[in-house]
Amino acid sequence: MSQSDIKTIPNQRKHITVNGIVQGVGFRPYIYKLAKELKLNGFVSNSSSGVTIEIEGMEQAIKSFLNRLPIEAPPLSDISEIQSKDIQAQNSTSFIIQLSESDKAVQTLISPDVCICDDCLNELMDQSDRRFHYPFINCTNCGPRYTIIKSIPYDRPFTSMAKFKMCPDCQREYDDPANRRFHAQPNACPVCGPEVWYEYNTSAEIAAEDTDCFEQAAADLIKGNILAIKGLGGFHLAVDAANEMAVARLRDRKNREEKPLAIMVADVQTAEKLVHINSTEKKLLTSEQRPIVLLLKKKNLPVAENVAPDNKRLGVMLPYTPLHYVLFAYLKQRYTSGTDPIFIMTSANLSEEPIAVSNEDARARLSNIADAYLMHDRDIIIRADDSVVMEVNDQLVFFRRSRGYAPRPVFIKENGPSILAVGAELKNTICLLKSNRAFLSQHIGDLENLRANEFFESTIEHLQKIFEIKPEAIVHDLHPGYFSTQWAKEQQDIPIFAVQHHHAHLASVMAEWHLDEPVIGIILDGTGYGYDKTIWGGEILEGDYLNVKRLACFEPMPLAGGDAAINEPWRIATAYLYKNFSNEMPDLPFMNNRPVDIIKQMIDKNINCIMTSSCGRLFDVVAAMSGGRTEIHYEGQAAIEMMQSVDNLNVDPFDYKIDWPHVLIRSILASVIEAIEQKISFKQIAARFHKTLIDLFTQIAVKARIQSTINTVVLSGGVFQNEILAKHLGLSLQNEGFKVYQQKQVPPNDGGISLGQAVIGQKLMISDQKNVNFVNFVL
Secondary structure, three states: OOHHHHHHOOOEEEEEEEEEEOOOOOHHHHHHHHHHHOOOEEEEEEEOOEEEEEEEEOHHHHHHHHHHHHHOOOOOOEEEEEEEEEEOOOOOOOEEEOOOOOOOOOOOEOOOOEOOOHHHHHHHOOOOOOOOOOOOOOEOOEEOOHHHEOOOOOOHHHEOOOOOOOOHHHHHHHHOOOOOOOOOOOOOOOOOOOOEEEEEOOOOOEEEEOOHHHHHHHHHHHHOOOEEEEOOOOEEEEEEOOOHHHHHHHHHHHOOOOOOOOEEEOOHHHHHHHEOOOHHHHHHHHOOOOOEEEEEEOOOOOOOHHHOOOOOEEEEEOOOOHHHHHHHHHHHHHOOOOOOOEEEEEEOOOOOOOOOOOHHHHHHHOOOOOOEEEEEOOOOOOOOOOOEEEEEOOEEEEEEOOOOOOOOOEEOOOOOOOEEEOOOOOOEOOEEEEOOEEEEOOOOEOOOOHHHHHHHHHHHHHHHHHHOOOOOEEEEEOOOOOHHHHHHHHOOOOOEEEEOHHHHHHHHHHHHOOOOOOEEEEEEEEEEEOOOOOEEEEEEEEEOOOEEEEEEEEOOEEEEOHHHHHHOHHHHHHHHHHHHHHHHOOOOHHHOOOOHHHHHHHHHHOOOEEEEOOHHHHHHHHHHHOOOOOOOOOOOHHHHHHHHOOOOOOOOOOOOOEEOOEEOHHHHHHHHHHHHHOOOOHHHHHHHHHHHHHHHHHHHHHHHHHHHOOOEEEEEOHHHHOHHHHHHHHHHHHHOOOEEEEOOOOOOOHHHHHHHHHHHHHHHHHHOOOOOEEEEOOO
């Protein structure tokens, strides 16, 4: 082909739409550079459907562009879909970045907040840099996203940075496609950006500004003062983790008696002095999400015992905002050689309330907790607690999915109507399902007070707004007393579905793993309202999204005192023993000086006794009987301490009997009583109890497979935060030839229920079924 022939080949032009997490992550400058390199003309812009690109040029260059586009994309981007089509050439002579456009249907995804990148961190600590120790440094590869956005497209006018007009230097960076801060929406510097200051709760006056704040904050922390520090998704309460008296004072003021507190350390090297860290845990700890990672303590660690009392694990996180790093820089200046600053960083709230987010809110709600405040004037639009994770068998297990992960969607298998699922009462999250994308909210918490309820409602409103989702149906839990249920029922002119708690757990695993065929579900937790209006929690189910059978469960036992009994395992143990052995019940040490006769009378007269098949309650019973907790100060405390006492499972199980459809409680308790009378240690009893559960659930699954030919098992419910059961029951089932699925993208606890609710709702809408088909005890 001659040179003249080449010149006559007409240019081609393509219209390209890229969807996914492609806004606020440096995607447009990446496209700009790629197009320039390949000598392509056209434009790129943000839109409500993601990123829109038009490229024009030689056919081979366009092919190369399309091939390289997903492969070389920015690290924080997450492409879910690329669509392209040929359009008429327009003889463009350059490639430009256009202003963002908006259309009717929002399809783009929003990046979660991410930790400071290495480039920004280097500049932060460089004395010659104009952003030296500036606590709001960021670029397209890091910084706030979800917590500052009001609506999309993700451009500065639609964020809490709108009020900060960029100075000429920042504007030049923002406008330069070759710059790392090109169209970085939170871009700022000390001249034009947010400001930080320090104040005491005894005075409305500012005590220090700019970098002097950190000098004062460091001094006060070392003195043992409690600081409220404004972060990315809300305020933290910080205190010296080595100062036992300061930690005790924080617990007293915060009304958090024994529940473990998380710590923040400057780097991995410091963390390794305190806890054991394997390669998977190190990746989690240093990931861009920077969650709290639950790690096994080392002996004689320099942390006060009352930070995480009677717990083998310690929640550890690394700094993730520039403000954190600057504070640690000033702290290190005040520490002697060989010692490291280690500080509690816990949610700034009274127990069970949402974290404080605004300066006014912090002053009002934290004045009886914090001695001083480290504040700034960049508003937090939506609160987001720190995420909490643990590694089990080389896999990520969420305890709380929030900052760093929300609102990244879970992609389900099929498209369908838009659904709002409002979750459960405890560890609440909501889920908005749009097409095949399930947007789970950040952790909302327990819906047991007005502030939590308001947070629940504002989260629904915010997610609907930023993703422009108008639900076609609402799904709630079966429990009539839940605030989320009552809220759902108050909504007008929209279909509303009730979904049973444990069925939602089952469906959540199925949705995450794109399972369609019926499964066997082993769903274990503390509380879930059943179809028979009793409390379920030790359930073996069979089903899919639209049909569910209850195959077996723990024999229902009386919960004397209802929900109040949950905090007093001695009550539950007494009730279980009296129900099974009546006047022949043994006199065990935990009963000493307890009003046991009152419990007996409540059962005899059926006064405030709710029947429950809960696995969580059975843990409480065995723990109380055998020398563990008789009263608890946070959810699951007895079971957690019992689990952590187990060294190995090289033990015999307790006797158990399955009288279909029930696992009989008496046989297990009789065997535990025998072990107690033989002076078997608490840790041995704990190990045998775990072995019992593994064996009996494996046996039930095998029998269910014989009857149904189903070879797939899903495991869900809060009990599967128990690392021993999560690992060893899974292995036991696999050894029997089952395919076993557990949750990786959402928590197995009630924080994952909204996903299951949403997908069940979508299936109901598609099928025109009004309710799930439920069958009780068929095998």
